[in-house]
Amino acid sequence: MNNSDKSVYDSPATISDIKRHILTILVDNEPGVLARVVGMISGRGYNIDSLNVAEVSKEHLSRITIVTQGTKEVIEQIQSQLMRIVPVHNVINLRDEGSSVEAEVALVYMHINEKNKKQAYQICDFYRARKIENEHNSTIFEIAGASERIDTFIKDISKIVEIEIVRSGPVAISSLNKNEEE
Secondary structure, X not given: OOOOOOOOOOOOOOOOOOEEEEEEEEEEOOOOHHHXXXXXXXXXXXXXXXXXXXXXXXXXXXXXXXXXXXXXXXXXXXXXXHHOOOOEEEEXXXXXXXXXXXXXXXXXXXXXXXXXXXXXHHHHHHOOOEEEOOOOOOOEEEEEEOHHHHHHHHHHHXXXXXXXXXXXXXXXXXXXXXXXXX
């Protein structure tokens, strides 16, 4: 086994570069499915960078969005094994799709005072972060968009004020016309 390979399993002879992959997995919304999907990926020795799950249809189907790092060959093995899990309907690697839309949401609690308020609000305005009104008069902003945009916002705003962050992790969907996929 190659020392640079993270997987505990044998890898194919030709190995591509390790890249970021977004997998969307359509599953039946029933107990234990998420644990089986996550267990299968972690069991192959791969970390999940981000995980998002939500019900997406009236037929009790949920979409699991997983961001992970790996070679194309290993991700293909994971996709193939995921399809063998009975409640999995489909698995799509959006890196292979060539056309997808990705977004993330972050809530940012800011410790604002009179000295940093003007500059903090200017940065929030520049990034189109939206102030969330709440009953405790806390300064909380919501920002949505690509993960890189949120990373840049956090880097810029943290130079001005102390912050606390919660992030949704990316969700993504293919932007191809469904007729083009067939």
